[in-house]
Amino acid sequence: MNPASEPKIAVRGLGKHFYTKGREFHALDNIDLEVRPNEFLALVGASGCGKSTLLRIIGGLETLTEGEILVDGRAVHGPGRDRVMVFQDYSLYPWLTVIENIRFCRQLDAHARGATTADAASAVDRSYALLALMGLEKVKDSYPNALSGGMRQRVAIARALMSRPEVLLMDEPFGALDAQTREVMHDLILHVFELEKTTIVFVTHDVDEAVYLADRVVVLAPNPGHVDSIHDIDLPPPLERDQDLKLAPDFLAQKKTILDRIRQTTGVQRDLEMLERMTRHLRDTASTNQGD
Numbered sequence: 001m002n003p004a005s006e007p008k009i010a011v012r013g014l015g016k017h018f019y020t021k022g023r024e025f026h027a028l029d030n031i032d033l034e035v036r037p038n039e040f041l042a043l044v045g046a047s048g049c050g051k052s053t054l055l056r057i058i059g060g061l062e063t064l065t066e067g068e069i070l071v072d073g074r075a076v077h078g079p080g081r082d083r084v085m086v087f088q089d090y091s092l093y094p095w096l097t098v099i100e101n102i103r104f105c106r107q108l109d110a111h112a113r114g115a116t117t118a119d120a121a122s123a124v125d126r127s128y129a130l131l132a133l134m135g136l137e138k139v140k141d142s143y144p145n146a147l148s149g150g151m152r153q154r155v156a157i158a159r160a161l162m163s164r165p166e167v168l169l170m171d172e173p174f175g176a177l178d179a180q181t182r183e184v185m186h187d188l189i190l191h192v193f194e195l196e197k198t199t200i201v202f203v204t205h206d207v208d209e210a211v212y213l214a215d216r217v218v219v220l221a222p223n224p225g226h227v228d229s230i231h232d233i234d235l236p237p238p239l240e241r242d243q244d245l246k247l248a249p250d251f252l253a254q255k256k257t258i259l260d261r262i263r264q265t266t267g268v269q270r271d272l273e274m275l276e277r278m279t280r281h282l283r284d285t286a287s288t289n290q291g292d
């Protein structure tokens with residue numbers, strides 16, 4: 001059990017170097033970060049700043065070079081049943097139906113642990129509850145290739161939730177979906193977050209998405225990847241949010257603060273300022289020439 005004051009996840013002095021074809025690449029440097037129990041934390045930042053690498057290390061899918069990751073105070077040395085990842089590309093088994101996909105990993109795990117009949121019955125109950133939660137009841141016997149991207153991602157999330165993971169690690173889960181489907185998925189994931197009481201670490205490029213969903217947004221800066229800033233998000237509780245919120249001045253102000261940080265960390269801000277100076281110079285030169 002995790003006392004409320006203890007972080008669910010603690011990242012301490014984490015560094016990551018990749019070695020490819022005799023060359024070293026410094027991907028992450030001295031990352032210190034804590035994720036609280038039942039917190040929704042979003043990671044944003046320029047492409048290549050190391051968001052996915054950090055998430056994969058927390059998931060135990062990638063090794064670290066320096067520092068440590070603790071979950072409930074215990075060091076992470078690989079994947080664990082307490083942490084489940086959801087990726088952008090759904091990774092469903094095409095030969096299994098929706099309900100079979102949702103149950104598959106849990107069945108494998110149960111088999112490995114020599115589960116009892118009571119375990120099997122509770123797994124069936126759980127899979128039906130998740131079908132209902134994710135709005136998948138009507139397609140439970142369909143195969144993934146008959147489903148839209150949004151429905152496939154619902155199946156992938158239901159499958160991830162089957163084992164009641166304490167930590168859900170989501171790597172741009174809605175990145176391949178159209179704008180309308182993303183909005184539906186945002187409200188759905190807030191429902192899941194509220195009902196399942198998980199801790200979520202969510203990687204995204206979309207600052208709107210990060211501000212709408214997260215309790216805190218971490219901006220990572222590149223070369224090598226490090227924490228630039230951490231932003232507390234002040235919005236109504238998850239189930240009281242609706243899409244119109246994204247147009248409210250307070251929401252836009254929080255989004256702008258984060259976007260400005262990302263621009264600063266990537267040099268885009270410098271480029272924009274240089275463009276502005278050049279435009280002003282060209283305009284001044286043109287008006288001087290007209291005056292001649």
Ligand SMILES: Nc1ncnc2c1ncn2[C@@H]1O[C@H](COP(=O)(O)OP(=O)(O)OP(=O)(O)O)[C@@H](O)[C@H]1O
Nearest residue numbers: 018019020025027046047048049050051052053054
């Ligand atoms: N297995 C690997 N071997 C070598 N370099 C890698 C490997 N995985 C990632 N990298 C490099 O590490 C850096 C961080 O990659 P990562 O995918 O974590 O960034 P990201 O912020 O998630 O990017 P994006 O937003 O584009 O998905 C990149 O420069 C990438 O090329």
